[in-house]
Amino acid sequence: MDNVRIFELAKKLNITSQKLISLLEEMGISVRSHMSSLDSKVAEEICRKVKPKAQEKATIPRSQEKAQSRTSEVTLAETGRKKPVQVSPGISLKEFADLIKKPPSTLIKILLGYGEMLAINAPLSEEMLALLAEELGLEVEVKTVEESLLEEGEGGTPELLESRPPVVTVMGHVDHGKTTLLDAIRHTDVVKTEAGGITQHIGAYQISYRDRKITFIDTPGHEAFTSMRARGAMVTDIAVIVVAADDGVKPQTVEAINHARAANVPMLVAINKIDLPNANPEKVRKELSELGLVPEEWGGETIFVEISAKNKTNLDDLLEMILLVADMQELKANPHTRGNGVVIESRLDKGRGPVATVLIKKGTLKTGDIIVAGDVHGRARALFNDRGKRVKQATPSQPVAVVGLSAVPSAGEEFLVVDEEKTAHQITAERIARQRARIAGPVRRLTLDDL
Structure with a gap:
C-alpha cells in the first residue's frame, strides 16, 4: 500500500475524517489535517483495527419526541421543582390569571397592596409580574411568542439529529465566473437569463453528487451575505471563493474573504478560467497567501482547486473537496420540529403574488403551514x-420558493412556522414593535448647551 491521505483512508473505512484523526491521536500519531499523508505501514495497522461500519441513522418520530418532553416534565414534578410559567411581554391581568388558574380579583388585591390599581384587561409590566410571582410563590419567565417557539426542538437527544446537506456560498469578484460555475454544476443555463451576464438576484440551488446533496447560494456582491450575518441568521456552512486565474485577487475577492472570516465559515478557493492562455494560478496562490489563505501544498490549511467552469474541468475535484470539508464539520439538524430558516430572496410575481425563496435551517416546512417572515x-x-x-x-438545507405570503419579506429575515393565525399576528406585532423601538431609540432632551 502506498502513502494515502487521511480523507481517502477514512472514506475507504467508511468513517469520518474527524474520527480517523482522533484515532490517530490515541495511537500517538500527530497529523495536521484531513489532507495529511499517512505511511503505508500506519495505514495498514489502522485498517486492521477499524472494521468498516455502515453508520445507521437513528431517527425518532415527533410523537416520541413529545413523549420524551412529557417524561422530562414528570421528572421535574418528582424532584419538587416548579416549572417556570412562561408569559409573553404585555400579557393582560386576566390572561395571566387564566394561565395560573387564579381569579383576577386575587391578583388585583395583591397589586392594590403595593399601591398599583389595574383594570382586569390592563397589561402587566415585568415589575408587576415579579411582584405577583413573589406573592404567589411562582417562577415567571417573560418570553416573546417567537422566542418560545424557537426554543422548541432545540437541543434534545442526539438521536433526533440527522445529517443534512452542506450549504455552500459561492463568492468572488464580478465576472470571475461564480454563476458560470453553478451553471456548469447544475447542467442548466442560468447565465443567459441574467442581464449582461452579471447576477441580478440571489439564487439557491440544490444538486446531487454521488448520492449526496449540496446546496449552493449565488450572491450578487454579497449584500445578502452581509445582511444574514448582521441578523445572526447565517446559514452558510462553507464559502467557495472564486478567483479568475487571468485576473487575480480583486477588491470584491478581499471583501468576500472578510465576510467569510467574520461569519467564521471555512473557505475553499476555486481558481477559475485555467483554460485561458494568460492564466497564472501561481500568482493567485501568492496573492491569497498574503491575505492569510495559504495553500495546503505550501504548508497551509486552505484547499485550492484549479477549475474551468466553462470547460467543466476538475469540477468533480471541487465537489469532492466540498463534501470532505462538510464531513469534517459533521453537519446535523432536527427535521422533526417546526420549520425554521432564512429568506434568501423575495419578489412580487405578477401571477403568483409575493414569492419568497427560503432556506430551511431546521425542521420541516410543509404545504399549508402558517409562516412568519x-x-x-x-x-x-x-x-x-x-x-x-x-x-x-x-x-x-433545502431551498424552496414559498407562495402565499401577505407581502414581500426582506432578504435575510428569519422565517418560522407557527400553529395558528393568532400566533402569527402576535409575532409580527412583536417584531414591528421592536423595529419601531430601534428606530425611535432613546429620547434625548435638548439642553441650552446644545443650543
Whole structure:
C-alpha cells in the first residue's frame, strides 16, 4: 500500500475524517489535517483495527419526541421543582390569571397592596409580574411568542439529529465566473437569463453528487451575505471563493474573504478560467497567501482547486473537496420540529403574488403551514424547488420558493412556522414593535448647551 491521505483512508473505512484523526491521536500519531499523508505501514495497522461500519441513522418520530418532553416534565414534578410559567411581554391581568388558574380579583388585591390599581384587561409590566410571582410563590419567565417557539426542538437527544446537506456560498469578484460555475454544476443555463451576464438576484440551488446533496447560494456582491450575518441568521456552512486565474485577487475577492472570516465559515478557493492562455494560478496562490489563505501544498490549511467552469474541468475535484470539508464539520439538524430558516430572496410575481425563496435551517416546512417572515405572515399555499417543480415539503438545507405570503419579506429575515393565525399576528406585532423601538431609540432632551 502506498502513502494515502487521511480523507481517502477514512472514506475507504467508511468513517469520518474527524474520527480517523482522533484515532490517530490515541495511537500517538500527530497529523495536521484531513489532507495529511499517512505511511503505508500506519495505514495498514489502522485498517486492521477499524472494521468498516455502515453508520445507521437513528431517527425518532415527533410523537416520541413529545413523549420524551412529557417524561422530562414528570421528572421535574418528582424532584419538587416548579416549572417556570412562561408569559409573553404585555400579557393582560386576566390572561395571566387564566394561565395560573387564579381569579383576577386575587391578583388585583395583591397589586392594590403595593399601591398599583389595574383594570382586569390592563397589561402587566415585568415589575408587576415579579411582584405577583413573589406573592404567589411562582417562577415567571417573560418570553416573546417567537422566542418560545424557537426554543422548541432545540437541543434534545442526539438521536433526533440527522445529517443534512452542506450549504455552500459561492463568492468572488464580478465576472470571475461564480454563476458560470453553478451553471456548469447544475447542467442548466442560468447565465443567459441574467442581464449582461452579471447576477441580478440571489439564487439557491440544490444538486446531487454521488448520492449526496449540496446546496449552493449565488450572491450578487454579497449584500445578502452581509445582511444574514448582521441578523445572526447565517446559514452558510462553507464559502467557495472564486478567483479568475487571468485576473487575480480583486477588491470584491478581499471583501468576500472578510465576510467569510467574520461569519467564521471555512473557505475553499476555486481558481477559475485555467483554460485561458494568460492564466497564472501561481500568482493567485501568492496573492491569497498574503491575505492569510495559504495553500495546503505550501504548508497551509486552505484547499485550492484549479477549475474551468466553462470547460467543466476538475469540477468533480471541487465537489469532492466540498463534501470532505462538510464531513469534517459533521453537519446535523432536527427535521422533526417546526420549520425554521432564512429568506434568501423575495419578489412580487405578477401571477403568483409575493414569492419568497427560503432556506430551511431546521425542521420541516410543509404545504399549508402558517409562516412568519419578518413582519410578514401567511399560509404556504405552494412550495417549489429550484427547478420550478412543486413539492409537498422541504427539509433542512433545502431551498424552496414559498407562495402565499401577505407581502414581500426582506432578504435575510428569519422565517418560522407557527400553529395558528393568532400566533402569527402576535409575532409580527412583536417584531414591528421592536423595529419601531430601534428606530425611535432613546429620547434625548435638548439642553441650552446644545443650543
